[in-house]
Amino acid sequence: MALDKGRYSRRKRSNFVSNLLCWLSTGLGLGILAIILGTLMFKGFSGLSLQVFTQTTPPPGGEGGLVNAIVGSLIMTAIGVAIGTPLGVLAGTYLAEYGRHTRLAVVVRFINDILLSAPSIVTGLFVYTVMVAPMGHFSGFAGAVALALLVIPIVVRTTENMLLLVPGSLREAAIALGMPPSIMIRRIAYKAARAGIVTGVLLAVARVSGETAPLLFTALNNQFWSTNLNAPFSSLPVVIFQFALSPYADWQRLAWVGALIITLAVLALSVVARWLSSSRTAQ
Amino acid sequence: MVSLPLDIEKTAADDGRSVVLAKLRRGDAAFRWLTRAAAVSVLVILGAIFLSLIEGAAPAFRAFGLSFITTQSWNPVTEKFGGLAPIYGTVVTSALAMAFALPIGIGVAIFLTELCPPVLRRPIGIAIELLAGIPSIIYGIWGLFFFAPFLQETLQPALIGTFANVPILSNLFAGPPYGIGVLTASFILAIMVLPFITAVSRDVFETVPAVLKESAYGLGCTTTEVVRNVVIPYTRVGLVGGAMLALGRALGETMAVTFVIGNAHRISASILAPGTTISATIANEFTEAVGDLYSSSLIALGLVLFFITFIVLAGARLMLMKLELKSGT
Numbered sequence: 001m002a003l004d005k006g007r008y009s010r011r012k013r014s015n016f017v018s019n020l021l022c023w024l025s026t027g028l029g030l031g032i033l034a035i036i037l038g039t040l041m042f043k044g045f046s047g048l049s050l051q052v053f054t055q056t057t058p059p060p061g062g063e064g065g066l067v068n069a070i071v072g073s074l075i076m077t078a079i080g081v082a083i084g085t086p087l088g089v090l091a092g093t094y095l096a097e098y099g100r101h102t103r104l105a106v107v108v109r110f111i112n113d114i115l116l117s118a119p120s121i122v123t124g125l126f127v128y129t130v131m132v133a134p135m136g137h138f139s140g141f142a143g144a145v146a147l148a149l150l151v152i153p154i155v156v157r158t159t160e161n162m163l164l165l166v167p168g169s170l171r172e173a174a175i176a177l178g179m180p181p182s183i184m185i186r187r188i189a190y191k192a193a194r195a196g197i198v199t200g201v202l203l204a205v206a207r208v209s210g211e212t213a214p215l216l217f218t219a220l221n222n223q224f225w226s227t228n229l230n231a232p233f234s235s236l237p238v239v240i241f242q243f244a245l246s247p248y249a250d251w252q253r254l255a256w257v258g259a260l261i262i263t264l265a266v267l268a269l270s271v272v273a274r275w276l277s278s279s280r281t282a283q
Numbered sequence: 284m285v286s287l288p289l290d291i292e293k294t295a296a297d298d299g300r301s302v303v304l305a306k307l308r309r310g311d312a313a314f315r316w317l318t319r320a321a322a323v324s325v326l327v328i329l330g331a332i333f334l335s336l337i338e339g340a341a342p343a344f345r346a347f348g349l350s351f352i353t354t355q356s357w358n359p360v361t362e363k364f365g366g367l368a369p370i371y372g373t374v375v376t377s378a379l380a381m382a383f384a385l386p387i388g389i390g391v392a393i394f395l396t397e398l399c400p401p402v403l404r405r406p407i408g409i410a411i412e413l414l415a416g417i418p419s420i421i422y423g424i425w426g427l428f429f430f431a432p433f434l435q436e437t438l439q440p441a442l443i444g445t446f447a448n449v450p451i452l453s454n455l456f457a458g459p460p461y462g463i464g465v466l467t468a469s470f471i472l473a474i475m476v477l478p479f480i481t482a483v484s485r486d487v488f489e490t491v492p493a494v495l496k497e498s499a500y501g502l503g504c505t506t507t508e509v510v511r512n513v514v515i516p517y518t519r520v521g522l523v524g525g526a527m528l529a530l531g532r533a534l535g536e537t538m539a540v541t542f543v544i545g546n547a548h549r550i551s552a553s554i555l556a557p558g559t560t561i562s563a564t565i566a567n568e569f570t571e572a573v574g575d576l577y578s579s580s581l582i583a584l585g586l587v588l589f590f591i592t593f594i595v596l597a598g599a600r601l602m603l604m605k606l607e608l609k610s611g612t
Contacts, residue, residue: 015505022398025390029477030407033414036425036474043428090321098315099322108322110604111329114596117528118589119535121562125569125585126332129339149328156325180307182314203416210418213537213562217569237420237538244424244542252428259424263417270416274409 044260079144084151092159140233143219158200340583380472388480423542435462483525524602
């Protein structure tokens with residue numbers, strides 16, 4: 001039986017071609033992403049100065065920085081996370097501890113996964129209709145609530161996953177000592193899953209701090225220094241949106257700087273979150 | 284259980300203990316109730332979003348009926364609103380984005396699981412996961428200032444020139460190269476969902492038992508044959524689920540698209556022409572919408588978007604759940 005040379009080389013060729021395509025797509029994908037980050041670094045760092053962190057957003061053609069936008073983002077993100085985290089952790093606790101196999105948990109898990117990737121602009125519309133329209137004006141608090149709605153599904157998901165990693169024998173040992181379940185969860189399960197839950201919160205912060213769409217018509221924007229949460233509130237992503245689409249070169253330059261700040265912050269948060277969760281699994 | 288007469292059992296010490304136990308029991312019930320309420324609140328949020336959108340959209344649907352989603356006139360002055368152009372734009376940009384990003388994303392995932400030298404596997408994997416977390420506004424601003432001008436000078440004139448005399452394609456690639464437009468928006472969307480598709484497909488590919496792949500290699504299969512005949516059939520459901528998850532993201536994406544779509548309320552045959560999507564329309568016009576009917580029409584668009592993404596995401600989750608059942612985790 002002669003070796004079918006033609007077929008053999010055909011298979012080799014097709015393998016070569018498709019492997020090459022995989023290499024190329026990896027090169028293309030990583031190349032584009034590198035170009036994006038490169039452009040961002042180049043444009044962002046060239047506009048970066050101390051002024052950015054000390055002065056408020058300028059009028060067109062004027063001098064200024066982004067301090068009100070940065071602080072505004074920090075405040076709204078902090079409030080959003082402060083509202084969303086307890087709710088998310090409690091709901092995640094129910095899914096992992098009390099109601100693991102109940103019908104309610106199955107439904108909540110399913111809906112939560114949908115909320116996790118639901119369009120964030122719809123969240124903005126929702127908060128507009130239930131908060132901004134009845135109150136009659138845009139406010140930083142409405143923006144924070146919109147962000148909280150985005151935080152909840154992320155925290156629910158990670159809390160549940162992390163609690164599921166806690167070994168059942170730990171729970172049984174605690175219960176056998178006579179601990180009621182609620183104390184077992186708070187003293188034992190939360191402690192064992194703490195790094196993971198913190199990771200989830202950090203990821204939520206990273207996700208939320210770059211969100212623009214839900215803030216556009218809840219917090220709106222504010223040119224000036226303001227910490228009044230009952231008034232329109234400045235935030236970095238919305239300022240980037242407004243400045244980038246403006247025809248003024250100064251504003252566009254600041255938009256790039258803002259984009260760089262957000263990206264670095266988000267990347268730093270993700271790296272810390274990753275480090276936390278990997279040091280946990282290494283233990 | 285034997286119950287003793289109360290007066291014998293009840294001593295002073297027992298009295299204290301039963302108080303403590305009752306307190307613990309109450310605390311336990313309260314905590315249980317609290318977590319349950321928090322879990323239910325997730326459902327309440329979804330329900331409230333749907334209801335508030337339906338209520339907000341009601342005036343528009345009352346005024347235009349079903350013609351709201353079948354006509355494309357969008358005129359704030361005469362208060363005539365039809366959402367066909369943004370709905371069409373949303374569907375077309377997402378479909379094109381998936382067409383670009385899926386093959387590349389799956390290619391990268393195959394590379395990472397089958398071809399990549401082990402030293403590079405972790406760094407590239409981590410880089411892709413980090414990139415998946417970059418806010419979409421970054422992709423938008425890059426698209427506006429860097430990518431759109433680049434396309435305007437290179438790809439778009441080339442496309443127009445090449446297909447000028449080809450019957451159908453000349454309409455598809457007609458018109459002046461604006462830079463911004465449907466095609467550019469699709470590219471940006473594709474770049475944005477690429478890390479996401481890659482991460483999901485890689486995770487799905489890693490569920491294939493090594494024994495299956497090894498036996499195929501042992502029979503003398505090439506890498507391509509292993510991927511085509513073992514890996515992809517085994518993970519088909521998960522791949523489709525992951526792709527639909529990415530599609531859900533692309534459909535609802537606002538910022539990456541708003542910068543580069545051009546915000547023009549018309550349906551053009553040419554994919555180089557400016558268009559709009561649902562989310563871009565809402566982002567651009569909502570704060571400036573005067574009149575109840577205008578706002579209501581925008582909310583109605585939001586409702587349509589939420590409905591579409593809900594169905595796509597629900598389908599995606601069902602498929603991924605099926606995969607989880609199969610892999611027994």
